[in-house]
Amino acid sequence: MRIGVYQEPVHTDGRGFDTYGPFARFIGEMARHFEEVVVFAPVTDQPTYFSGCPLDGRNVRVVPLPFFMTHAGAMRHAGRIASAFRRHSRDLDAFYCRSTAPLAHLLWWFTRKRAVPFVYYFASDPFEVLRRSPKYRGAYRFFARLAYTADFQIQKYIMRRNYSFTSGEAICRRLRKYTANIEPVMDSSLLPEDYYPREDCCRAIPVRLLYVGGLRPGKGLEVMLEVLRRLRQEGREVVLDLVGDGPLRQSLSDQAEVLGISPWVFFRGFMVMGPALNECYNAADIFLLPSVSEGSPRVVLEALAHSLPVVATPVGNIPELLDDGRRGVIVPVGDPCAVADGIARIMDDSVFRRTCIRDGYEFARSHGVDAYAGRIAEKIRQLVDSKRR
Numbered sequence: 001m002r003i004g005v006y007q008e009p010v011h012t013d014g015r016g017f018d019t020y021g022p023f024a025r026f027i028g029e030m031a032r033h034f035e036e037v038v039v040f041a042p043v044t045d046q047p048t049y050f051s052g053c054p055l056d057g058r059n060v061r062v063v064p065l066p067f068f069m070t071h072a073g074a075m076r077h078a079g080r081i082a083s084a085f086r087r088h089s090r091d092l093d094a095f096y097c098r099s100t101a102p103l104a105h106l107l108w109w110f111t112r113k114r115a116v117p118f119v120y121y122f123a124s125d126p127f128e129v130l131r132r133s134p135k136y137r138g139a140y141r142f143f144a145r146l147a148y149t150a151d152f153q154i155q156k157y158i159m160r161r162n163y164s165f166t167s168g169e170a171i172c173r174r175l176r177k178y179t180a181n182i183e184p185v186m187d188s189s190l191l192p193e194d195y196y197p198r199e200d201c202c203r204a205i206p207v208r209l210l211y212v213g214g215l216r217p218g219k220g221l222e223v224m225l226e227v228l229r230r231l232r233q234e235g236r237e238v239v240l241d242l243v244g245d246g247p248l249r250q251s252l253s254d255q256a257e258v259l260g261i262s263p264w265v266f267f268r269g270f271m272v273m274g275p276a277l278n279e280c281y282n283a284a285d286i287f288l289l290p291s292v293s294e295g296s297p298r299v300v301l302e303a304l305a306h307s308l309p310v311v312a313t314p315v316g317n318i319p320e321l322l323d324d325g326r327r328g329v330i331v332p333v334g335d336p337c338a339v340a341d342g343i344a345r346i347m348d349d350s351v352f353r354r355t356c357i358r359d360g361y362e363f364a365r366s367h368g369v370d371a372y373a374g375r376i377a378e379k380i381r382q383l384v385d386s387k388r389r
Contacts, residue, residue, distance in 0.1 A: 001384060002036040004089060006107055007098040007121070009069070010041040010062060011051035017043070017062045021273025022189035022298055024053035025369050030096075031057040033377035038092060040085065040107070042067045042074075049214070049245070052272035063088045071147060074102030086110045094380045095119065099164075100126060105154045117383035119376070120155065120164040123187060124295025124316055125171050132293035132315065132333075134217045163383055165376060167296030168317030185375055186367040187296045194278060196306040197361060200354055201285040202347050206237040206264075209343065210284035210308070212277070212299045215246035220290030220313065222255060226336040227288075229259045231343060238343070239264040240288075243271055243280050281306035286346055290331065290339050291315055301367060304328075304360035309353055311342040327360040 008023040018024070019041075031037045036059045043064040055062060065084055066077035074081060085107045089095070094117040097104045108118045126148050129136075136144050156178050164182040166172040172184040209228070213219055224240060231238045242252070242265065249267065256265045271277040281287075287303035287310045294316035301321060303310050310328035312318045322328040329342035346353050 001034050001093045001381065002038065002091065003030065003034045003380060004038045004040060004092045004095045004107070005030065005097070006040040006095065006101050006104055008041060009048075009050055009067070010039065010043050010055065010064075011048050012043050012045050012064070014045065017041075017055045018051050018053055019055060020050040021053045023050075024055055025189045025191065025273070026373055027055055027060055028057055029369050029373035030377060031059050033374070033381075035059060036061060038063060038088060040088070041065060042069075049270065068102065071102045071151075078103060078106075082106050082110075092116065093384050096121065096376065096380065098123065099155060105151075105158065108158050115387050117380060117387060118158060118162045119380060119383070120159055120162070121376075122164065122166045122171050122175065124167070125174060126152075128316075129293050129295065132218075134292060163379065165379075168320045170317050170320060183379075185372055186301070187298060188301055188367045188369050188372040189273065189298050190301065190305050190364060190368045192368070194302065194305050195361070195365065196278070196282050198307040198357065200350070201308065201357065202353060204285075206239045207286065207347060208284045209238055209240045209286050209288055210243070210280065210303075211241070211288050212243040212280070212302070213289070213297075214244050215242065215248040215252060217248065218292045220288075220292060220334070221248055221252055223290045223334060223336050223339060224288055225252065225255050225259055225261065225265065227290075227339045227343065228264060229261050230336060230340045232261060232264065234340075234344075236344070236347070239266065241266050241268055241280060241284065243268045243277065245270040278306070281308065284308055286311060286343055288339070288343075289313070289318070290333070291318075292333055294318060297321075301364055305364035307357045307361050309346045309356040310360070311339055311346070321363075323359070323363070326355075327363060328356050 010017050010019045027037055039062045044067040063084055066080050068074045081103055089110050096119045099120050099122045159179045166184050167187040169184045172182055175182055228240045256262045287308040289312040291313055296317050300310055313333045314330050322330055331338040331342050
């Protein structure tokens with residue numbers, strides 16, 4: 001059985017292909033379940049944030065598409081993308097496609113007559129992202145919402161005739177009004193070496209706060225620096241590690257200088273998934289993600305796997321990941337006082353802290369990438385067998 005996947009961009013050095021860790025791990029796991037995995041992906045040879053992990057499975061094949069990062073960019077290459085879809089989809093048995101992948105409906109169009117299963121994956125609620133994210137403002141937000149509303153009408157048509165997955169129960173509940181052929185899964189990239197059991201944290205000085213992700217608007221990074229200042233003023237020995245890179249790197253450094261906290265803010269740079277990143281998780285005491293907007297942030301599950309209490313906002317499926325505050329602290333968006341209080345609670349309440357560590361670790365242990373990809377692969381095989389009959 002051969003499956004096509006259209007989900008993320010890919011980098012090439014001219015000899016092979018690589019991409020960012022979670023996607024590479026997902027493809028590697030799917031390759032264990034199928035004879036061949038054909039990855040349709042926009043490809044670039046320029047340095048980028050989504051590189052570092054090879055797509056080198058013997059039964060993994062990449063179909064390069066013209067490079068784009070937005071729907072508008074994809075439209076400029078629509079003819080060449082459609083040609084690649086048509087040429088390389090003829091003999092595939094099923095397709096797995098991220099809902100926000102541009103022009104995905106063309107891939108479905110070329111396979112509809114063969115009644116090939118076309119499985120959508122909704123990692124987030126795009127309407128919530130459009131409403132919350134600072135990226136979408138003014139006229140841009142209006143036209144982006146208009147474009148996605150039109151695209152979603154096509155998606156609903158395809159969803160009702162096929163099957164869909166969502167990252168978490170909350171998005172699934174919203175989409176069930178359009179189709180019954182849908183179920184939630186827990187998006188994960190965790191391998192056995194990513195787990196780090198411990199009974200407690202926050203016992204050494206200083207207490208290390210950790211953020212992992214892009215240094216870009218919408219992640220609550222300015223809030224984190226203000227929180228660090230407040231905690232230091234209260235006499236708490238805390239430091240902040242920022243793992244990642246992005247357009248806010250310099251402005252965050254400048255803000256730390258103005259707030260007088262530069263000696264306790266450490267910019268660790270971008271890290272590929274693996275030993276170095278795991279060491280950062282293992283050395284931390286509390287994980288922070290006070291985002292304005294999220295879909296299904298894998299970093300929260302990664303933090304739980306490393307036995308870290310989490311302080312985060314109730315956006316995307318974070319409430320589900322944290323069991324509505326029983327596996328961590330959920331705080332309002334844009335409220336430094338609440339974030340500081342949440343960190344203080346974890347530091348001071350050892351019973352609550354150990355409960356977060358224990359329950360979070362157990363939750364993460366049951367949601368590795370094998371379970372995530374395995375459920376999707378199982379359902380795709382059922383759909384293919386059903387269509388063949």
